[in-house]
Amino acid sequence: MSISHEVILQPAGGRFRCEEGQTVLEAALAAGYLLPHSCRAGTCGLCALPLVAGSLEAVSPPPAEAFVPPAGSCLTCQSRPRSDLTLDAPQMGAEPGQRTVTAGARVVAVERPSADVAVLALQVPPAAGFRFQAGQYIDILLRDGARRSYSMANAPDDEGLIELHVRHIPGGRFSEHAYTRLKPRDLLRVEGPFGSFGLRPGDAPIILLASGTGYAPIASMLKTHGDEIRRRGATLYWGGRRLQDLYAVSSAEAWEAAHPGIRFVPVLSEPDNGWQGRTGLVHQAVLDDHPRLDVHEVYACGNPLMIDAARQSFCRDRGLPEHRFFSDAFLPR
Ligand SMILES: Cc1cc2nc3c(=O)[nH]c(=O)nc-3n(C[C@H](O)[C@H](O)[C@H](O)COP(=O)(O)OP(=O)(O)OC[C@H]3O[C@@H](n4cnc5c(N)ncnc54)[C@H](O)[C@@H]3O)c2cc1C
Structure with missing residues (x-):
């Protein structure tokens, strides 16, 4: 029993x-x-x-x-x-909200916009009742019970459409499959949504900080809360080694062009000759631009080392209150 x-x-x-x-x-x-x-x-x-x-x-x-x-x-x-x-759990209400669901997801499209990122469009049957909030992630369930987590990059969609940005890790069990073999009409098993990362209500100016595919949950937040983010004023810092690592740079530039109040700062740590933009580590660019961060909120996603370095230096050296640093670290399982 x-x-x-x-x-x-x-x-x-x-x-x-x-x-x-x-x-x-x-x-x-x-x-x-x-x-x-x-x-x-x-x-x-x-x-x-x-x-x-x-x-x-x-x-x-x-x-x-x-x-x-x-x-x-x-x-x-x-x-x-x-x-x-x-x-x-003072942050929880009395009534439950959206439950996690497990469902089959059909691959609708696979794009490979750079040498190591696959952008997947998946369709969960609307009847499964899969709903998410910007900033959350799903798990892809592998056949042997292992699971891999990926953040939704689209705005919440009542029809069950999901966009994921998967960075190819050579030899990685799921990301290699996604990058080299996954194709439209393939079936995946997913569970979610998970995660409590997402835009908090308020008026504080916002720093959005992403490394690599850490752009995915940030993109979802921009698509969902663009007007609110613009009202509060935001700077998006997106870091990679080379320009091709910023696989959706034109979409980030389009955000900046279409939304006065949202600034985009690409930062490359190993730029090719001819790069005119910012160089170095992405969190360092934030430090260089902000003598103080005590009135800001920071949303950081991607590489766990970048997130740790950002949290420590922003809070210790720039006066950012710990409770206004929100993060989603892409920790390997
Ligand atoms: C909450 C959450 C959200 C995530 N969202 C995303 C996302 O939106 N996009 C995305 O691309 N990834 C995301 N990840 C990471 C993702 O879940 C996998 O860990 C990653 O894709 C590797 O899985 P794999 O099966 O290909 O590699 P594995 O078979 O798990 O690993 C293969 C080898 O690569 C190493 N490795 C694993 N991950 C990394 C890494 N990031 N960098 C360097 N080496 C690594 C492992 O230690 C191992 O040695 C997220 C992780 C978490 C926890």
Whole structure:
């Protein structure tokens, strides 16, 4: 007989059941409670929540670079209940929202705009009820149960259309397949949406910071919240080694041209001769342009090393409050 436990989210009182074998986060997302999270691998720490009552066991073995939560808190992505639980989740409402779904997705189109990026258009059947918010990601489920995460690059679409930007990692299990062999009409299995990254309401001026395919969730945010981002004033810094790494540079330039109030700064770390633009590391360009960041909000996506360097230097050296740095690190699984 399988054992399930009830989880209560205080103070609003949302509640859901966690089945045997499920982590707290898996059960919350399946029930429609979008608890904060990103990597779901125990390393980013975004899913840490204070445990008010009950007991938990850790998913074993812990990851090599495990995030150690503060005393009295747990990583919901790495914890299974051993009893009914109460968690302190002040950001959650009482009622559930969009649930994660698992569905087949038909490949509609594959474009290869650069030497190592594939842009995939996928169609999830509208009847599956797949909905997402700008900034979220899906998992592609591989045949052996492994999964790979990719951020949606389009605006939320009621018809189930998804655009993904996949960087080819030579020898990588999914990205190599996507870049070299995937073709229209192929079928993939997807699960999602996941992730709590996305534009927060407010008036603070915005720094959008992307490396490589970290542009994907930023593109989704621009397509969805373009007017709001323009109203607040934003600069998009997009970094790569060479110009071809900025595989959608013309779309970013078009944003700048069409939306006064959104500035685009491409930054190359290994530019070819003749590059007239900014050079160096992309987070350094932000530091060079901003003596202070204390009134800003920063949204950073892509390479985990870039994100760590940006977080540390922006908060330590430029006065950015930690709680106004939002990120989605593309951590390998
Ligand atoms: C929340 C989230 C969102 C993501 N969104 C995107 C996205 O929109 N676009 C995108 O291209 N990727 C994204 N990723 C990364 C993606 O999930 C995969 O990790 C990546 O595509 C590699 O998968 P693979 O199966 O091809 O390679 P694997 O078979 O997993 O790895 C092959 C080898 O490459 C190494 N490796 C894996 N990833 C990287 C990397 N990024 N850089 C250098 N070496 C690496 C591995 O350590 C391993 O040695 C995201 C990751 C997360 C956690």
